[in-house]
Amino acid sequence: MRIANLTHGALFMLGAYIGVSILRVVPNLWLAALGAGIAIAIFGYFVERFVLRKLAGNVLGQVLVTLGLSFILADLCLVVWGGDPIPIPTPALLQQPVRIAGFIFPAYRLAVVVLAVIVAIVLFLLIEKTRLGAMIRAGVDDPDMARAVGIPVSRLFTTVFCLGAALAGAGGVIGGPIMSAYPGLDADMLPLALIVVILGGVGSLLGAFVGAFITGFVYTFGVALLPDLAYVILFLPMILVIAFRPRGLFGKFAA
Amino acid sequence: MSFNRRRFVQGIAGVSLVGAIPARAQSNAPIRLGLMTVKTGPLASGGIDMERALTQYLKEHQYTMGGRKVELFVGDSGGVPAQSRTKLQELVERDKIQIMIGPLDTASALASDDYIRQQQLLTLSVAAAEDMTQRKPNPWFTRGTSTSSQCSMPLAEYCAKTLKMKRMVVIADDIAYGHEMCAGFMRVFEDNGGKVVQRMFPPLTVPDYGTYLAQLKTNVDGIFLGFAGSNGFRFLRQMNEFGLIKKVTPVGGMTALDEAVLRNMGDEALGIVTSCWYSAEIENAINKRFVANFRVDWNYDPGFYAAATYTEAAVLDATLAAIKGRIEDKQAFMKTVRNITVDTCRGPVRFDQYGNVIGNIYIRKVERKDGRLVNRVIHTYPNVSQFWTYKPEAFLKNPVYSRDWPPAKNLES
Numbered sequence: 001m002r003i004a005n006l007t008h009g010a011l012f013m014l015g016a017y018i019g020v021s022i023l024r025v026v027p028n029l030w031l032a033a034l035g036a037g038i039a040i041a042i043f044g045y046f047v048e049r050f051v052l053r054k055l056a057g058n059v060l061g062q063v064l065v066t067l068g069l070s071f072i073l074a075d076l077c078l079v080v081w082g083g084d085p086i087p088i089p090t091p092a093l094l095q096q097p098v099r100i101a102g103f104i105f106p107a108y109r110l111a112v113v114v115l116a117v118i119v120a121i122v123l124f125l126l127i128e129k130t131r132l133g134a135m136i137r138a139g140v141d142d143p144d145m146a147r148a149v150g151i152p153v154s155r156l157f158t159t160v161f162c163l164g165a166a167l168a169g170a171g172g173v174i175g176g177p178i179m180s181a182y183p184g185l186d187a188d189m190l191p192l193a194l195i196v197v198i199l200g201g202v203g204s205l206l207g208a209f210v211g212a213f214i215t216g217f218v219y220t221f222g223v224a225l226l227p228d229l230a231y232v233i234l235f236l237p238m239i240l241v242i243a244f245r246p247r248g249l250f251g252k253f254a255a
Numbered sequence: 256m257s258f259n260r261r262r263f264v265q266g267i268a269g270v271s272l273v274g275a276i277p278a279r280a281q282s283n284a285p286i287r288l289g290l291m292t293v294k295t296g297p298l299a300s301g302g303i304d305m306e307r308a309l310t311q312y313l314k315e316h317q318y319t320m321g322g323r324k325v326e327l328f329v330g331d332s333g334g335v336p337a338q339s340r341t342k343l344q345e346l347v348e349r350d351k352i353q354i355m356i357g358p359l360d361t362a363s364a365l366a367s368d369d370y371i372r373q374q375q376l377l378t379l380s381v382a383a384a385e386d387m388t389q390r391k392p393n394p395w396f397t398r399g400t401s402t403s404s405q406c407s408m409p410l411a412e413y414c415a416k417t418l419k420m421k422r423m424v425v426i427a428d429d430i431a432y433g434h435e436m437c438a439g440f441m442r443v444f445e446d447n448g449g450k451v452v453q454r455m456f457p458p459l460t461v462p463d464y465g466t467y468l469a470q471l472k473t474n475v476d477g478i479f480l481g482f483a484g485s486n487g488f489r490f491l492r493q494m495n496e497f498g499l500i501k502k503v504t505p506v507g508g509m510t511a512l513d514e515a516v517l518r519n520m521g522d523e524a525l526g527i528v529t530s531c532w533y534s535a536e537i538e539n540a541i542n543k544r545f546v547a548n549f550r551v552d553w554n555y556d557p558g559f560y561a562a563a564t565y566t567e568a569a570v571l572d573a574t575l576a577a578i579k580g581r582i583e584d585k586q587a588f589m590k591t592v593r594n595i596t597v598d599t600c601r602g603p604v605r606f607d608q609y610g611n612v613i614g615n616i617y618i619r620k621v622e623r624k625d626g627r628l629v630n631r632v633i634h635t636y637p638n639v640s641q642f643w644t645y646k647p648e649a650f651l652k653n654p655v656y657s658r659d660w661p662p663a664k665n666l667e668s
Contacts, residue, residue, distance in 0.1 A: 078296075083297075083298075084300045084515050085484075085485030087488075087519055087521070090496065096498075097498035178465075178496070179462045180489055182484075183296065183299060188460045189462060192462075220469075223457075224466060227456070228456070230458050
């Protein structure tokens with residue numbers, strides 16, 4: 001793929017807002033997440049087909065276009081859904097906190113963790129164990145050769161892009177009960193996504209997985225132990241990794 | 256006395272000046288009023304309310320103040336200080352505004368400070384930065400809302416004396432506004448015998464407060480929330496999610512549970528006490544009419560930001576009436592605005608010599624009324640100044656409220 005996509009924060013927020021609208025009609029969080037995922041996938045299709053496709057290989061162009069798109073999306077959300085934060089209700093079953101070994105955990109957060117693990121496993125199996133995954137890997141590694149052996153690289157990339165967009169959109173809804181939908185959510189989420197990807201290494205699923213773990217733990221413990229330096233602690237590991245391993249921990253390409 | 260060229264020039268200049276001033280003062284051209292607000296980005300919710308309320312005031316008064324028509328020009332700073340400065344320049348130099356209401360946020364107010372001085376621009380501000388009316392007062396700057404700590408200091412006394420709290424946690428956004436609010440709260444709370452045992456400043460844009468909630472001490476009586484925008488709302492929801500709301504009683508600063516946030520909240524907000532210079536529930540004729548008209552137009556209760564411009568408009572109106580609309584005479588305007596008492600939607604207001612408001616501060620409690628959540632006033636501290644009960648001279652000798660001052664003596668690790 002090799003697309004520098006900075007709309008992920010905006011897609012996350014747009015997904016959350018679309019989820020809000022769906023929830024007003026169908027009060028079920030999981031259906032709302034599904035609906036938002038599909039809506040964002042369709043949006044992603046148009047972005048990939050009509051904008052990013054023309055910028056293949058032009059990283060600066062991609063960065064500018066996707067950043068511009070995310071600003072446009074942010075202001076559109078403001079016009080459509082207004083500036084007040086909108087809560088997304090926690091499913092009734094998961095509202096009560098759970099007590100495990102003397103510690104209190106919100107049940108919904110545990111459910112999100114479980115869901116994240118399932119998504120990670122499914123993605124891993126998809127990329128590593130299926131024929132589709134093999135074609136995607138081939139397409140990324142050497143698009144020309146893949147085309148030569150009959151892999152529809154172009155259509156495949158559109159699919160992958162839509163899938164990524166769908167996950168961002170559904171993620172917005174699933175994160176909703178914790179974070180709500182509010183203007184600025186996009187800018188709060190994007191740096192975290194960038195750190196995870198760059199730290200783990202572009203183009204590596206394992207990298208994203210490890211990157212997410214490191215970021216989560218470093219940030220959580222950093223805030224607890226050195227609260228005044230929350231962002232220093234968050235970004236310092238990324239700078240160190242980039243300095244010594246420009247491709248990230250498991251990356252195939254330079255970030 | 257010989258008549259030389261220098262005298263001639265001086266004479267001409269003097270004549271033309273004398274001629275110019277009355278000509279301008281008598282002109283009946285509309286007063287050009289600028290509103291510096293935020294209509295895009297994360298602060299837009301409050302910024303749009305500011306414009307709605309100001310427009311409502313002007314409509315209710317047929318766009319007339321002090322016998323002159325008023326024309327409104329609106330600038331959108333996006334909440335970005337640099338942009339705010341550019342937009343202000345545009346309002347002053349292109350639209351020729353004579354007075355500004357705004358800007359919304361502290362950073363934009365600070366960024367515009369030197370330009371306001373240079374242009375001698377009459378300013379009725381909403382931003383809360385303490386020092387703009389304390390150690391570095393701007394002679395053209397008047398604030399009808401409050402400083403950051405003006406509402407948190409009375410709340411601290413209320414927590415200590417009425418709610419009988421002894422040990423508290425303070426948490427606020429890691430920006431000057433949050434620091435100032437917390438510092439004022441801590442100082443008054445500890446002067447009243449309480450102890451602040453934990454203090455946290457999460458970054459302004461942290462999406463998830465889980466990490467902070469996990470560290471929250473639970474052997475305390477209450478937690479003071481010094482959040483702005485949507486942060487207080489999210490913190491409370493997450494606090495509820497962790498099952499902490501029943502263990503640690505939250506109390507909030509003036510922007511923690513604003514009407515704008517309240518209308519999207521649920522039962523978790525019930526019973527929470529906050530302090531502010533305004534509540535849509537204040538019982539006075541002006542406020543009742545303001546809230547009723549606002550609800551007709553927009554179908555929700557006005558909050559902090561709407562009341563801010565509505566109050567400033569009332570101050571402007573009263574000042575212009577007192578000087579018969581002669582806004583061109585800036586000195587007279589400043590002298591008058593700092594010496595009048597005006598009845599507004601927030602109650603009577605007057606100003607101290609530094610340009611900051613002296614007015615009522617309300618302790619409010621969230622209740623359900625007609626199916627919606629409201630901030631019911633449960634106690635009123637009348638005529639609170641920015642110095643609370645401290646002597647202004649002594650207050651000003653201390654450093655400005657910040658992360659480090661006053662020092663926290665009772666933190667427990």
